[in-house]
Amino acid sequence: MTKSIYDQLNASGTIAKQRVVETFSGDALDTDRWSTHATGSGTEEFVMGDEVNGGLLIKSRPNGAAIIDFGASDATKKRPFSQTGSVMIVTSKMIQAQYSVQYNGFRTNYYTEAGKNVIMNIQGTTNGNSYDNKIMLQSNNPSTSVDTSIASSAIHDWHTYKLELLSSSSTLSVDGALSSTGFATGSCNPDTRCQPSLVSSAAEGSVTGGAQSHYRYCEVYNT
Amino acid sequence: MAYKQHFIEWFSGKSLPSYWTLTQIVSTCTATMADSVDGGMLFQTDSGAGSPSASLTFNNKRQYVATGFKFISVCKKNDDLLGIKGGMGSSTSVNPDHHAFMIEGTLASYKTLATKDGSTGTETASSIALSQDAFAYDIEGTTSNVTLGINGSIAVTKTTNRPTDPLQPYLYIQSRTSAAVKDYNVRYLECYNT
Numbered sequence: 077m078t079k080s081i082y083d084q085l086n087a088s089g090t091i092a093k094q095r096v097v098e099t100f101s102g103d104a105l106d107t108d109r110w111s112t113h114a115t116g117s118g119t120e121e122f123v124m125g126d127e128v129n130g131g132l133l134i135k136s137r138p139n140g141a142a143i144i145d146f147g148a149s150d151a152t153k154k155r156p157f158s159q160t161g162s163v164m165i166v167t168s169k170m171i172q173a174q175y176s177v178q179y180n181g182f183r184t185n186y187y188t189e190a191g192k193n194v195i196m197n198i199q200g201t202t203n204g205n206s207y208d209n210k211i212m213l214q215s216n217n218p219s220t221s222v223d224t225s226i227a228s229s230a231i232h233d234w235h236t237y238k239l240e241l242l243s244s245s246s247t248l249s250v251d252g253a254l255s256s257t258g259f260a261t262g263s264c265n266p267d268t269r270c271q272p273s274l275v276s277s278a279a280e281g282s283v284t285g286g287a288q289s290h291y292r293y294c295e296v297y298n299t
Numbered sequence: 300m301a302y303k304q305h306f307i308e309w310f311s312g313k314s315l316p317s318y319w320t321l322t323q324i325v326s327t328c329t330a331t332m333a334d335s336v337d338g339g340m341l342f343q344t345d346s347g348a349g350s351p352s353a354s355l356t357f358n359n360k361r362q363y364v365a366t367g368f369k370f371i372s373v374c375k376k377n378d379d380l381l382g383i384k385g386g387m388g389s390s391t392s393v394n395p396d397h398h399a400f401m402i403e404g405t406l407a408s409y410k411t412l413a414t415k416d417g418s419t420g421t422e423t424a425s426s427i428a429l430s431q432d433a434f435a436y437d438i439e440g441t442t443s444n445v446t447l448g449i450n451g452s453i454a455v456t457k458t459t460n461r462p463t464d465p466l467q468p469y470l471y472i473q474s475r476t477s478a479a480v481k482d483y484n485v486r487y488l489e490c491y492n493t
Contacts, residue, residue: 078493081307082371082435089451091435092373094337094486096311109312146313146332154313154332156339156486269336296311298337 094156095297096272100124100132111148113187116140116278120286129234131167131292134276138286141277143187150186157182158298159192159266160243165295166196166274169234171288175281176200178289179214181239182270192217192266193273194246196237202280211235213248215264222260224250234290240299241265272296304362305491306468310339320358322391326351328472337433339373339486344381344474352382352473356391361465363387363492365397366442368466370490372401375433377482380475382406384413386438387490388469389462394420397462398469399445401436403429405475412438412447412455414462425454433484439493 086092098109105112105122114120118137122144125133136142147153162182170178178198185191194215199207207221209228214221226235238249246265250258276289308316314332321330326347333341344351365387372385382404388395400413402422407413409424427449437448440461447455468490472483 078303078305078369078491080369080371080437080489080491081305082437082487082489091433091450092487094309094311094339096309106312106316108314108316111313146311148313152313152334154311154334156311156333156336158336269334 093298096295098294100292100294105132105144110144111146113143114140118286125290129292131290133288133290134274135286135288136276136278136283138284139278139282141275143273143275145183145187145273146271147186150189153186153271155184155269155271157270157272157296159184159241159268159270161299162241162270163297163299164239164272165236165293166291167234167236167293168289168291170198170200170232172200172283173232174201175278175283176287177277177279178275179277180237180274182241182266183273184266184268184270194239194241194264194266196239196248198231199279200231205280211250213246213260213262215246215262217264217267220262220264222262224248224260225257226250303492306489308488310486310488315340318357319355320391322354322356324352324354324393325349328353330355333484337486339484342470342472342483342485344472344481346478346480348478350473350475352393352471354391354393355470356388357467359390359467361389361467363466363490365440365462365464365466367440367493368490369437369439369493370468371435371437371487372485373433373435373487374483374485376404376431378479379429379431380405380477381481381483382473382475383483384469384471385436385485386469387440387466389464389466393471395469397464397466399438399440399462400469401438401447406473410449410454412445412457414445414457414460416460416462417464419460421460423455423457425449427454
């Protein structure tokens with residue numbers, strides 16, 4: 077007897093909340109679901125990788141950012157996730173060692189507009205920035221940066237990140253850590269409903285060919 | 300065992316996937332993603348007085364077996380003067396010749412299971428009241444009956460006038476009684492052959 081996905085995800089009798097599972101597989105990014113954006117000058121790419129476990133490759137412009145989210149415009153952005161009760165799970169990898177950053181998480185705003193966010197920030201070596209070679213829980217509401225203490229030698233490995241927005245705080249877990257190394261918590265939340273946002277970007281310098289990140293899984297749901 | 304057809308729609312993203320077909324039946328309705336927490340897909344009537352209505356289907360790509368399917372959805376409506384349907388149907392019309400639908404709102408007095416066997420359509424009401432609350436429902440078609448479950452419990456079992464032709468997922472909205480823009484939010488849909 078075939079079982080439903082619904083029954084595997086939800087306890088019997090539960091009225092499921094919003095969820096999306098993106099496996100980044102196929103010949104192209106699903107642009108019904110995702111909007112693509114870029115800043116800086118040059119050419120960006122959002123392409124499926126022709127390699128085992130490659131998923132989606134996001135390549136920024138050499139001095140800018142490449143972004144996917146649920147916002148085709150400021151007026152039509154879609155934010156179905158709760159700022160006080162939602163989870164984002166991402167499996168990703170950042171490629172370049174220098175001037176590259178990857179930040180993924182929840183955002184209230186269209187990418188060119190002001191707003192609030194809580195993100196997982198994966199940063200390589202820049203120009204001596206205090207966030208260099210760290211994986212951090214970060215937010216601008218209020219300004220928060222909490223290091224997960226992942227070793228700098230592991231920054232560019234594949235990791236699975238779980239970012240959770242709680243009632244008055246947020247947590248970031250790397251590869252299943254529940255405390256200590258690989259875990260961070262901060263008293264920060266966005267101030268209204270959110271959309272998911274995945275970003276590969278240059279930081280404090282130009283990256284020849286653009287900053288590259290692979291994404292092979294993204295799941296977002298309200299708790 | 301060979302894998303059978305199985306479909307999941309999360310109704311999340313910037314726009315409704317293009318594999319859905321919106322069929323206008325009366326006036327003009329829209330199907331867009333909602334900018335609200337747990338809003339999913341917003342199926343919405345216009346404000347006309349002539350019972351604006353529409354269906355959302357796979358444009359008659361019917362891959363599901365009437366005597367061996369399960370359909371699951373989570374939805375809510377925002378107006379008591381609104382009729383909604385969800386389930387499996389054989390066409391894009393308001394009353395497909397073959398169907399197994401959950402109907403709610405002013406189309407019924409309680410959450411109801413409606414089926415049609417090609418010529419005759421009948422309805423069996425549950426004891427679960429109409430409401431504007433979100434609810435999960437499932438419809439299962441077997442060789443002996445069709446069941447409607449509400450929030451995890453079977454509410455109706457129906458043996459008469461069951462569909463026999465191949466089916467597609469089907470959602471329907473109809474504004475009734477008053478003229479206003481009305482909302483039917485659907486945040487999950489799954490269907491598969493059992």
